Amino acid sequence: MGGGDWQAAVAVQYALAGATLLVALLHLLWWRRRPEERSALWSGLLSLSAAVLLASGAALFDTGALVHVQTLLLVRTAAIAAVTVLAVVATRVGAGLPPARLAVTLMLALYAVRFVLWGTTHLVYAHRVDRDGFPVYGPLVVLSFVPVVLVVVWLTLDAARRSSSALARRALVGSVLAAVLIAAVADTTGSRRLGELLSALWVTPFVAAQGMLVVLRLVSVEASERRLLSRQSALAAFGGRAVGEDDLALLEADAVRVVGELVDAPVSLQRRPLGTHPAAVPQRRLPPGQRQARGVRVGGSREELEASWEGELAPEDVEVVESVLHVLSAGAERAAAEEELRRLAVRDALTGLPNRALLQDRLASALGRAGRTQDVVAVLFFGLDGLKRLNDTAGHAAGDAALVQVGSAVARAARSTDTAARFGSDEFVLLCEGDCPPARLLEIAQHVRAEVARLDLPGPALTASAGIAASPAGEGSPEDLLRDAHAALQRAKERGTGVETFGEGLRRELLERVQLESDLDRDVPDRLEVHYQPVVRTADGRPVSVEALVRWRRDGELLLPGAWLEVAEQTGRIVAVGEAVLRRACADASRLRLPVAVNVSARQLASPGFAELVESLAVPGGVPLVLEVTETAVIADVEGARRLLERVRAAGVRVAMDDFGTGWSSLGMLSRLPVDVLKIDRSFVARVDEPDGRALVETVLLLGTSLGLDVVAEGVETEEQLEVLRSLGCSLVQGFLTGRPQPVERLLAAVADGGATAARGD
Secondary structure: OOOHHHHHHHHHHHHHHHHHHHHHHHHHHHHHHOOOOHHHHHHHHHHHHHHHHHHHHHHHOOOOOHHHHHHHHHHHHHHHHHHHHHHHHHHHHHOOOOOOHHHHHHHHHHHHHHHHHHHHOOOOEEEEEOOOOOEEEOOOHHHHHHHHHHHHHHHHHHHHHHOOOHHHHHHHHHHHHHHHHHHHHHHHOOOHHHHHHHOOOOHHHHHHHHHHHHHHHHHHHHHHHHHHHHHHHHHHHHHHHHHHOOOHHHHHHHHHHHHHHHOOOOEEEEEEEOOOOHHHOOOOOOOOOOOEEEEEEEOOEEEEEEEEEOOOOOHHHHHHHHHHHHHHHHHHHHHHHHHHHHHHHHEOOOOOOEOHHHHHHHHHHHHHHHHHHOOEEEEEEEEEEOHHHHHHHHOHHHHHHHHHHHHHHHHHOOOOOOEEEEOOOOEEEEEEEEOOOHHHHHHHHHHHHHHHHOOOOOOOOOEEEEEEEEEEOOOOOHHHHHHHHHHHHHHHHHHOOOEEEOOHHHHHHHHHHHHHHHHHHHHOOOOEEEEEEEEEEOOOOOEEEEEEEEEEEEOOEEEOHHHOHHHHHHHOOHHHHHHHHHHHHHHHHHHHOOOEEEEOOHHHHHOOOHHHHHHHHOOOOOOOEEEEEOHHHHHHHHHHHHHHHHHHHOOOOEEEEEEEOOOOOHHHHHHHOOOOEEEEOHHHHOOOOOHHHHHHHHHHHHHHHHOOOEEEEEOOOOHHHHHHHHHOOOOEEEOOOOOOOEOHHHHHHHHOOOOOOOOOOO
């Protein structure tokens, strides 16, 4: 069918088909790389169908066989149908519009009818060629094309109208005009050959325009992604700076700069008071031109950071502003939290007063200033009595409220140059600088004590004691001054005076106590000695048992317990002292062949492993061991003491109630504890020759006898006391009259002397 004069035109059509196929492959490869870009897929399919249309049109003029002509005509017709349908979908998707499903469905239905008519009738195609070899079409061939072409043109122009890109609009309108021009030329050329050839080229403008749309869209997407990455990088850098920036003003200025760089419109940030917590502020994007707010906490107060702009902002610009506000808010919250942590590090959480660390820092500064100005620095140390009772009766909330009130009372007594601080759980300190004479310090102490006594509390009243210490000309360290004031406080509590001032006498006592504690650490247990005082029968004066009494040989001097045992009890050293005495007494009991009584303190009873120690020292069937306890030693935990004493009794150890009658509930203790021996306190024995003293001793004797207990009268020092006790039926006595405490060797000699009254010892 094709002649030599058409070979150039056919070659051009083949070239266009190849170029269009290449464009189709590029679009499809782009879609494989970015599956979310559906426009590349539809443009690739459109270009592919256009390449088939161009290739089949060129081949139609390059063959002479009828069978091939008919086949190529059918292929070209199917390609035209695909191009027109895909042109609609690709154009609208490329313009960001819906794919017009109704129009596509109608076009597919029309082409389906056209193919049915093609194959079954001669209305569309006559199934023959004329004498020149051109296909003969039926009368409906034009009518079947016109509606489809009109729909394609209308939808293409609609997409151009809706497109936001001026270049895209021009390309779409130009493709329609070019297609119409090619169709007009094909229809008016007067040459059947040229008309048939041009009839396949009308689709090329649509393909070219669609390819341009896809390229423009993909370039726009790439640019948007690069801008997004740039924004994300800038926001990440801003967030990193916000993490380390403590100055909120600098952070806010940085936020304004970042927004100015990333947003294509002037945006301003302002603060205004906020009445709600930042977490309660709704996080929503407001319409362009309105304000986007995010609440932040600044400097401990709640404020709202507000962003505003004029005109419209793109959605991505609004997101940038939101992100900056979020980062700025987080930075402000972090700065506020860090400031709160710094405050809590030097402030008491309950009262808000400076804590011990801040007090010591200010005290050190005050002493440094006083050293230069020769001023006086004074410390008033306040301690509360009764706080535990208040917590136990009214609850810890009441105790906390009381502490807040006490802190306020101390703070009100402070001048602007002074510092009121909470030092411990129930201790407060007032640091005074400059003009603080002793009279004023005493006045402040008494005033605070009076304020504490007047507190309106839901439980037991509180009382306060105070210790005062002063440093002239900044002498000493903060630790020394606080220690001296605390020592004065303890003296005030011990004496019940309410207020004490630290002086040289108290300083000497403190130094002596420190030395005493040091010597105890050095000498226990090696320089402890145990002396024994006998318990004798009133009938014949024979010893029936002994009580172990500890002595301390300190630097060659033998010290009685009254000089040091209280210090050992207060410092906890009594546990080591008690264990040493217990071990020595059990070792000497086998030599004395008499029961040995050992005094046990409250700390010993509560110490871990005490029961195991006693069980290991008690010898079954041997000389009995007696543990002497007082009511005050067991009052803190009566049930625990009862279980422990029952356990050691099971090991053969006897239990004696020492100083009976002096406790707050002697009869109650006697009924609850496993006791074998009662020891009448020496204060009762000293008044046994008086009617009331005699009655008390007689009552205890009757009580012990009725309970089947041994009763021992302590502190017998005169013959008259012994005779009265004997007349009352007291069979066992202990005291200087019948035998002084003495070392085991001397006591052994006295016992070997036939049982007479033991020789006097120390």
